[in-house]
Amino acid sequence: MMKQICQSCGMPLIQKGIDLRGSERGNTKSEKYCSYCYGNGAFLQPTMTKEQMIKRGIEGIQRSKSNKLVKWIFVKSYPVQLNQLERWRNQ
Numbered sequence: 214m215m216k217q218i219c220q221s222c223g224m225p226l227i228q229k230g231i232d233l234r235g236s237e238r239g240n241t242k243s244e245k246y247c248s249y250c251y252g253n254g255a256f257l258q259p260t261m262t263k264e265q266m267i268k269r270g271i272e273g274i275q276r277s278k279s280n281k282l283v284k285w286i287f288v289k290s291y292p293v294q295l296n297q298l299e300r301w302r303n304q
């Protein structure tokens with residue numbers, strides 16, 4: 214069954230009706246990872262650390278159009294959310 218959010222960065226795999234899933238080998242859609250993290254069956258940045266992902270995620274949140282309070286909540290909760298994702302869970 215498809216996960217609702219990318220198990221690497223936490224982004225929704227379907228956003229506003231747009232399919233952002235990455236690809237497996239053979240070009241089927243990944244059920245776990247988005248196209249920013251994953252393609253052709255592998256992570257695009259395989260050596261990325263959790264800290265680097267947190268930095269990237271927070272930058273994305275800061276660039277978004279949400280209001281300040283929503284951004285603050287996302288920034289605070291992002292590292293916690295990452296710990297629950299498959300890529301980072303056991304680190």
Ligand SMILES: [Zn+2]
Pocket residue numbers: 219220221222223224246247248249250251
């Ligand atoms: Zn992702």
